[in-house]
Amino acid sequence: MNKIAITTIVAIVVLYVCSCTPALADYNFDGWPVETRLNGTVNGGVFIDYVPWDGSRDLSLTTTMPNGTVKWAYLYTGIWGGRESYKGWVNVTFNGVADQNGLGPIHLQGEDDTNQHVWCTSHGKYWMFYNVTGLVDAGTSNTARVRKINETYGAFDGRVYGIVLIAIYEDGDNPKNIQYWINDGNDAFHYAEATWPPVAHDTGTTYFNGTVDVATVTRANLTVVHLTAYDPSCSSGMTFNDHPLNTNMLDTNTFELNTWDVSSYVTASENLVWFTRCEDTYINVPLAILTLEKSPDLIATAIKPYHYEWSEEYNCSKGEPWFNLTNYVNVTVYNNGTGNAGPFAVMLYANETQIGAESVNGLSAGAATEVKFEWKPEGEDPLSWIDTTEGAICAYTDTSKEYVLRAVVDGGDEVSEENEENNELTKEQKVVWNGFTGDEPLENSLHGNVNGGIIYTTGDGQYRGVNCYGTKYGTYYDVNYDLALPGNVTVARLYLYYTWAQPSYTTPKIGIKLKDTFGTVHTLSMEQSYNDIKGDFDAHRFVWGTYVFNITNYINKSGTYTVNITNLNDGGDSDFATDYAFAAPAMLVVYENSTMPEREYWLTEGADILLGGRRSKGGFLELSECRNTARFLGDIEVSKVKEAKLGVVAPWAGVSWEPGMTTYMYFNDVELGRGVYSGYGRAYNISTDGITMMVGADDAQIGVNVTDVTAYLNASANEAIQGDDGDCMMPSSAILLLTQEEDILDTGLPESRYPSISGIHNGSITVDTNITVSSLYTYQCPGTGGHTEFIRIWNETTGACVKGHWDGYQGDYQTISLNRTITLKKGVTYHYTIQTGSYPQIHHQKELPVDGGIVTCEKFTDANGREYDTWIPAFILY
Known part of the structure; x- marks a missing residue:
């Protein structure tokens, strides 16, 4: 079996037919001229398959037709009769059909033949033709069989010359645009x-x-x-x-x-x-x-790398490709040939590493299409630094990379083209870092527990621009902080938020002095810095950042503290900036007050400049790319948290420069709000549940917010996100403050409260978790005045000891206060002495398991002097 298959593709198929009706099939020694039976054009193929002479009188052709829609199909076969006078029967079938379209037994009669499907010539050369258009099955196997049945006159030979199947089909797996002529006859x-x-x-x-x-x-x-x-x-x-x-x-x-x-x-x-x-x-x-x-001729005519989109109007990118972000490359493919192309693939490489491969269903002659690829090249931040006591010394490293983007069209040779050597196109593309993304997560600075709270304040500080007092060499700027401290200071920090540090890749050299409430002046040393830069593109490649100073040793009581700021660089120190600006400097204080609830806090710090909203100056970044994260590490017993507050600080947040631009805040993927920052242009104060945030003056250019996140708290992996959608801000702090549920040890009510009598109870308490208590409530028998007159709790090893005395039958006489708060530590056994009056309710058992621990009776001596070891008063320690 031998096949010829010719295929191509076009957008519109035209099939036209010019038929030459053959003459009536009489015998003719010279035969019949070969004339056009069918001609036209097709978007598909001309399929030809055949089986040649093998000397037999029974010959079969089995062939698989391509996929597609068959528009026309003819079966041809030839028989050798031996002489023009010999006659005989043959049988022709197609796909088992022997009773349609002239198929089936046929009597070949040589010079007397009049069969309309037969041309008989010379000494008995027969050529026979059958229209099998409706009988061909596309995309599967087809079988034609021709065999001699018998001779009816003379020595009719009956050997089969061969069998030919011709089909015109549309579409298919690899269609081509073909103009064709099918000419038949039997010229002898x-x-x-x-x-x-x-x-x-x-x-x-x-x-x-x-x-x-x-x-x-x-x-x-x-x-x-x-x-x-x-x-x-x-x-x-x-x-x-x-x-x-x-x-x-x-x-x-x-x-x-x-x-x-x-x-x-x-x-x-x-x-x-x-x-x-x-x-x-x-x-x-x-x-x-x-x-x-x-044939088609597929060529790549353009490679268009970009971050957001490609501007056809200006033939340039809206945002160059950036490191570590999802960028895009559009490859324009043009069919420069005369035929339509079937399906093909386009591949894109960056420095010989394949970025992707995309399929194209087909492309008409003269048409073009764009194929879109995602591209995420990896790179590093060009900015690094070393901290000194006066500021950060930055180092710049050119981390940009040059890529050769190479587009390959139909690299697998799926399409037969006019020119197979013009399928590639290259373009050089530079990729750099964009620091306006959320690339600098806030770092965990402090984590602890305190009976107290947190104060954040900018005092009377305001934004200071370049060449202003405090930013110009030889000038000074004072900021006053009036602190009303509710307790003892455990942590105090000073933050200076700077911007516009010039020349590029430098940071401020700053002198800061702190005058405390006693009038003593302290020269501060920078403890740590956080710095960020927009990246290597466009103008104004200036560093922004946060300088952190530890002032815990200098903040010791309520009063006014004054911070004096000056630029230490007269221009002679090339390691530092000569010019810069800063927002209002801020103080953060963590204080202790034993009368306040226990609170757990996390303090994160940093500097992450963000500019989203598809703003051109930011490189056309979107909100999802401009999200700063702050992770609060550790596990939390959520059931014991009464309230959770999230406080955030972002200098320059809160005023959008273009309509529709705003900020977003999230906690554990829950959107808390949009445009929630206050304090940029006007003074602002919020105090709630242990956290106070104050922006004390107009034009501080500091954005702050406090939000209740109790409902969204997780047992671990809690995360705050500050997002920029065009505002332009620098998240610098995120504070998570958890107020614990009040500690309590409750014996509960006994099943049977009697017998009861006043007396002195001695026993012990062991708790399963730390609880902090300051009061005792006693359950009384109904209709009595049962109460506690004296309590002492102590541990000889640790030295912990608290006492409480009854104030008589006034007010809440069932409750007495301890002389101070005590924290009962997990696993530690504390002894107690409780002297009761009247008739308290009694648990009559030696040991009493309670929620959070166990209470044990050592000895109870009643008012009559009798002793017991199974009496425990019913009470609540809280």
Whole structure:
């Protein structure tokens, strides 16, 4: 079996037919000229398959048709009769069909033959044709069978010359744009003495009428069937438009189907093939098929790398590709050929590393399409620094990378093209760091527990621009902080938030002095800095940041503290900036007050400049790329948390420069609000549940917010996010403050409260978790005045000891206060002495398991002097 399949693709299919109705199939020694049965164009293919002579009288062709829609299909076969006078029966079937379209048994009658599907010539050369258009199954196997049944007159031979199936189909797996002609007949060439009177039939011509757009033809194939050619061999048995075609391969002298490339010989009209028998005495030509293929030519015409989108108006990117962010590359593919392209792939490489591969369903001739790729090149921050007591010394490293982007169109050669060597295009692209992203998470600075709270205040500080007092060398700026401290200070920090540090990649050299409430002046040393930069693009490549000073030793009581700020660089120190600006400096104080609830706090610090909202000056970043994170590490017993407050600080937050631009705040992926910062341009004060945040003056350019996040608290991995959607801010602090549920040890009510009597109880308490208590409540028997008159709790090892005395029958006389707060530590046993009056409720047992611990009776001596070891008073310690 041999196949010829010709396919291509176009956007619109045109199939037109010019049919030449063959003459009635009488016998003719000279045969019938080969004429056009069908011609037209198709978006699909011309399928040809055949099986040649094998000398048998039973021959089958099994072939698989391509996918597609069959528009026309013909089955051809030839029989050798032996002599024109011999007659016999043959059977022709297709896919088992023997009763349609002329298929089935047929009586071949030589010179007397009148079958309409048969051309009989010379000495019994039969060529038979059948329309099997409705019988062909596309995309699967098809079988044709031709066999001799018997002879009815003479020695009818019945051997089968061959079987040919031709199908025109649309679409399919790899369609092509083809113009075609199907010419058939049975031209019988012979020498003169074969007839009487002697007349030679030496040559013949078949015509492919119609016009051809030669400029669009990329390949032309001529397929011809010969019967009994050539003996002797002949190299010049055919011409196409007067161009000789080599026929040396025609040497079987039985059946031949061959194809010639005639691409160079096609003309705009009057295309034709000339045949000759050469020196052979008898040859037949029953089929000639011309197909003109119009091939696509796929080329990449543009590579467009960008971050947000590509501006076609200005032919440039909106945002260059940035390190560690999702960028995009559009590859423009153009079909420069004359034929439509079927499905193909486009691949993109960056420095020979494949970025991706995308599929294109097809592309019409003259059409273009854009293929979009995601690209996330990896890179590093160009800014690093070393902290000194006066500021940070920055170092700049050029971390940019040069990439060669290479687009490859149809690298797998899925499409047959005019030019297979023009499928690649390259473009150089530089990628840099964009520091306006959320690239500097706030760091955990402090974590602890305190009976107290947190104060954050900017005092009377205001924004100071470049060349203002405090930022210009030789000038000074004072900020006053009036602190009303509710307790003892455990932590105190001073923050200075700077911006516009110039020249590029430098930070301020700052002198700061603190005058305390006693009038003592202290020179401060910077403890740590956090710095960030916009990155290596556009102008104003200035560093922003936060300087942190530890002032715990200098904040010791309520009163006014004054901070004096000056620029220490006169221009002679190239390690530091000569110019800069800063927002209002801030103090943060953690204080202890034993009368307040126990609170757990986390303090995160940093500096992360953000500029989202697709603003051009920020590199067209979006909100999701401008989210600063602060993670609060550790586990939390959520059930014991009464309230959770989140406080945030972001200098320059709260005023959007363009309509619609704003800020976002999230906690554990829950959006807390938009545009929630206060304090940028106007003074602001909020105090709630242990956290106070004060912006004391107008134009501080500090944004703060406090939000209740109790409902969103997790047992671990809590996270706050400050997002910028065009505002332009620098998140610098996030504070999580948890107020614990009040500690309590409750014995609960006994099942039976009697008998009861006053007396002195001695026992012990062991708790499962730390609880802090300062009062005792006693459960009384109904209708009595049961109460506690004296209590003492102590531990000899730790030295802890508290006492409480009854104030008589006034107010809440069932409750007595301890002389101070005590924290009962987990796993530690404390002894107690409780002297009761009247009739308290009693648990009559030696040991009493309670929620959070166990209470044990050592001895109870009642008012009558009798002793017991199974009496425990019912009480609540809280």
